[in-house]
Amino acid sequence: MKPHWNVAIWAGFAIVIVALVSYIPIFALFPVTRDVPWANYLLFLVGGGLLTVGVRRAFRDPEHYRGKISGSILGALSVILCGFFVGSILYFAKQIPSAESALRPGQTAPPFVLQDTTGKQVASSDLLKGHRAVVLVFYRGYW
């Protein structure tokens, strides 16, 4: 009998890819799934589980299932991708300089004049004039 296509391997790998690429466009938008990326970890776990099932049956039951080679390659690739994700989350995202130099509560906020998206000059004093307070959100850019 001709061995079957080993669907668990491919489905598992597809889920691992989704787990990797979905963080920035989807899960990072919501604090609940952003701060601790449990949704992505869960997807990695499901994908890894399926891959394990697929690879195991490819080796134990090669008469019925294909995928010894593809399963091994995709399995190894998945481990690397998962490692990259976890490394990015736990290590690279924390590579920012210490906040010692940042201004503290009680200090005077330095006034500024900056361009807005229409090219208009906006002064911090104007922002404060019409409001009780202003929240300044500094961000990295390039989003």
Add this chain to the structure above:
Amino acid sequence: MGEFHDRGVEVVAISVDSPVESRKLCQSRGYSFPFLSDPNTEVIRQYGVLHPKAGEDGQDVARPAEFLVDNAGTIRWVNLTDDIRVRARPEAVLGAIGRLGG
């Protein structure tokens, strides 16, 4: 965001992005609050939130940070994350606004 305006508080985003880049971002995400450009990191430096050489092309950018400034110009609350992914949650900022008094 409406909740901030209801309390008389404006939210302003600041980065090194050009006005054109920020406009694209606002349009794609539907942001309605002002985005200001600080391409020379002048203001970013004054607030002490420079992250040197961390931009895509190795230029200086701002580290993520939130400052609450009252209308007397005094900083009342600061959030400095140690993880670029993790920003202040709106509830935390609203809590700080609630403690402003006045």
